[in-house]
Amino acid sequence: MKNINKTSDQYKKIVSKKQPPITKARNIINAFLVGGLTCIIGQGLWELYILLNLSKDNAGTLSTLTLIFLASLLTGLGYYDELGQFAGAGSIVPVTGFANAMVAPALEYKQEGLIMGLGANLFSVAGPVLTYGMVSAFVIGVLIEVFGG
Amino acid sequence: MAEKLTGQTIVFQNPPRIISHASVVGKDEGKGPYGKSFDLVYDNAKCGKASWEKAEKKMVSDAIELAMGKGSLAANNIDLLIGGDLLNQIITANFLARDLDIPFLGVYGACATLVEGMALGAALLDGGFADCTLIFASSHYQTAERQYRTPLEYGAQYPPYKQWTVTGAGAYTLGWLGGEVQLTQATFGSVIDLGVNDPNDMGSAMAPAAADTIIQHFIDLQRGPQDYDLILSGDLGEVGKSLLIELLLEKNLSVKKKLQDCGALIFKGLKGYGAGGSGVGATATMLGSMLIPRLVSGELKRVLLVGTGALLSPVTVKQNESIPCIAHALTVEKIPGG
Numbered sequence: 186m187k188n189i190n191k192t193s194d195q196y197k198k199i200v201s202k203k204q205p206p207i208t209k210a211r212n213i214i215n216a217f218l219v220g221g222l223t224c225i226i227g228q229g230l231w232e233l234y235i236l237l238n239l240s241k242d243n244a245g246t247l248s249t250l251t252l253i254f255l256a257s258l259l260t261g262l263g264y265y266d267e268l269g270q271f272a273g274a275g276s277i278v279p280v281t282g283f284a285n286a287m288v289a290p291a292l293e294y295k296q297e298g299l300i301m302g303l304g305a306n307l308f309s310v311a312g313p314v315l316t317y318g319m320v321s322a323f324v325i326g327v328l329i330e331v332f333g334g
Numbered sequence: 335m336a337e338k339l340t341g342q343t344i345v346f347q348n349p350p351r352i353i354s355h356a357s358v359v360g361k362d363e364g365k366g367p368y369g370k371s372f373d374l375v376y377d378n379a380k381c382g383k384a385s386w387e388k389a390e391k392k393m394v395s396d397a398i399e400l401a402m403g404k405g406s407l408a409a410n411n412i413d414l415l416i417g418g419d420l421l422n423q424i425i426t427a428n429f430l431a432r433d434l435d436i437p438f439l440g441v442y443g444a445c446a447t448l449v450e451g452m453a454l455g456a457a458l459l460d461g462g463f464a465d466c467t468l469i470f471a472s473s474h475y476q477t478a479e480r481q482y483r484t485p486l487e488y489g490a491q492y493p494p495y496k497q498w499t500v501t502g503a504g505a506y507t508l509g510w511l512g513g514e515v516q517l518t519q520a521t522f523g524s525v526i527d528l529g530v531n532d533p534n535d536m537g538s539a540m541a542p543a544a545a546d547t548i549i550q551h552f553i554d555l556q557r558g559p560q561d562y563d564l565i566l567s568g569d570l571g572e573v574g575k576s577l578l579i580e581l582l583l584e585k586n587l588s589v590k591k592k593l594q595d596c597g598a599l600i601f602k603g604l605k606g607y608g609a610g611g612s613g614v615g616a617t618a619t620m621l622g623s624m625l626i627p628r629l630v631s632g633e634l635k636r637v638l639l640v641g642t643g644a645l646l647s648p649v650t651v652k653q654n655e656s657i658p659c660i661a662h663a664l665t666v667e668k669i670p671g672g
Contacts, residue, residue: 187546188545188546188549188550188553188585189526189528189542189545189546189549189581191528191542193528193529193656194529196528196529196530196542197528197529197530199577199580200530200535200538200573200577203538203573203576203577203580204493204495204535204538204573205494205495205573205609206494207493207494208494212491260487260489261487263487265487265489266486266487266488266489266490268489269488269489269490269491270489270491270492270606272489272491273491274491276489277489277490282489285487285488285489286488288487289484289485289486289487289488289489290485290488292485292486292487293480293485293486293487294485296384296385296386309485310484310485310488
C-alpha cells in the first residue's frame, strides 16, 4: 500500500461520497404499495372464497395458499426477483416472500440432484427465519407457561 | 531475456504478440454497445447444457476453439495453457483442461485473472520457456451469483451501485508470428485492502489496488498518463472508476479523459445493471472485442490494461472480513509498422 497513503476511514469517506445514494423514500413508498397490494389481493381472495360458501377459517387458509401459489409461479417464471428489486421489503415480508425464499433455492439446487441439492438447500434462505421463529416461539411459550398461569 | 526492474515491472525484451483471440458472451452482453463485436453470443446462458457450470465451461471451450482456429493453431502447437475463472477451485478452467491434452497452469486473481495469465504467459515466452501460450478466463452471471450471493430467483433488493457479473469468456494465443498487437511491459500488483467490506460494492474495494498498481507502473517506467492513449481498467464499474480518478488525482495524475473501464462499457446505455459489469469476463471479452480492434485500426497506439480483482469469498463475507484486492497491469501496443 506504499503508493496510497490513506487510512480505511479516510477512504470510506470518499467512497460514501461517490456511491449513488439509496433512494430510501422511494423504496419505502414502493414497499408500501406492493406490500399493501398483496394484502388487498389476499383480502379479495378471502371475500371471493366466502362468496363461494367456504367457512371463514377455510377461506383464510385457501387465500393464503393461493398467494403462495401465485408467488411460487412468479418465481418460477422469473418475475419475482424483478418485483423484489422494485418493492424491497414489500415483496419479502408478506407470505409471498416466504414462498419465493423456498422456491428460489429449490429451482437453484435442482441441478445438484433431489437429495443433496434440492433437499439439502431448500431452506438455505428461509432457514434463519424458521430457526429464530421457533426459538422465539419457545421463549414466548416458556414465558406464558411461567407468568401466564 | 526479460529484464527485472527494481520495482514491480517486467519489461519484455522480445515483446510477445497476441496472435489470435476470441470472445464469447451471453445474451445481455450481446445487447450492449459492443454486442456485434463479440465472436459468439449465446441467447440462452445455459448454452444447451444441464447446469450453469457446464454452460460456462462450454463458453470457454468455444472461445478457445475459435481463438485456435483464427490463429491456425492445433493443440500440439501450444506449449502451455494458462487460465482461470471465478468459481471455487477454478472448476471451469480445471475441468476444461481435462478435455485438452496441453500442459496447464490454473491461476486465480478473481477479475484480474486474465491479465495475470497474460503477463505470466508473456513472461514465459520472453524468458524462452515457451513459443506459444494460450490464456483464457471466464465468468458467468448465474454461476457467480449462486456462489457469491443468493439463489438467482430470490427477490432481494440490490443497491444502485451493485455491479452485474458479465457472462463471457475470452481466449488469447501469444506467440512470435502474426497478430498486430504486442505486450511490452507487465506490472504485478500487491494485495491492497482499505477496509471496504460491502460485497455489493466491489468497485470501491478495488479502486485503491488499481491506483496503487498504476502509480507503481508509472514510477517503474518513469512514465505518466501522457505516455498512454488509454488506460483501460477491468471491472471497477462507474463508482470504482470515479474513485480511481480521484485517488490518482491526489497524486497529480490526471486520467479522467483517458480512463475507461471494461465493466462500465460492456452494459453502457442499458438499464438495470447498476454501476456496470463485473467479473473477469468483462476484461476477457472487451480486450479482444473492443481494445484490440481499436489498436489495429491505429486509433490507439499504447494502452495500459489494468485487471482488477476483488479477492473475497462467500465465507469471508459471512465472517465480516473486508475485501482484499489486487490489480495487475499490462502494456498493450500496436506493433510499429504492423
